[in-house]
Amino acid sequence: NAGVTQTPKFRILKIGQSMTLQCTQDMNHNYMYWYRQDPGMGLKLIYYSVGAGITDKGEVPNGYNVSRSTTEDFPLRLELAAPSQTSVYFCASSLPGGNQPQHFGDGTRLSIL
């Protein structure tokens, strides 16, 4: 089982460029999440989805967009990259239920220069 797969693993963008971070999971999880992690900080929730066609904002959604057309895929879009978006991005998925753990992809390291 691949679990949660993120691509790319690393990327350098110029200010103002756009890109899509890909996330796919093969565990048939309805719930998917995007986080960012800055050095010395906890994970911050950007967006989440409770199923195909349903998305909602987390704590830090500004500058990002998401879509969820299938259960498997949950891409994160940066439209106008800014240096403040330099971070490590993690995608996660889970079954429904507050006692269910979240399974993480291995992250995308993004630098905006």
Added chain:
Amino acid sequence: RKEVEQDPGPFNVPEGATVAFNCTYSNSASQSFFWYRQDCRKEPKLLMSVYSSGNEDGRFTAQLNRASQYISLLIRDSKLSDSATYLCVVYSGGSNYKLTFGKGTLLTVNP
């Protein structure tokens, strides 16, 4: 008060030592509690859930004190491979199953 607050660390301990991490949470309605482990430049992975009665998994013991809104993780007989950042994670309710992560406590086990 921050939603989830952990010992700032870092902790440096010799192999074989016992080390304890503490975590407090602000929402008294919080329902589920976890400890995740994150290795350097890697993704977080579930270490263990924390149950009301306390639970143990090998060398790891987790405790929950709802009255004090406090969670702990005890690691006995530390191994070099235990070196990592330990994240305290809380689910505070709601149908979106959002988790709140602490900043983490870095543990380095030295030979």
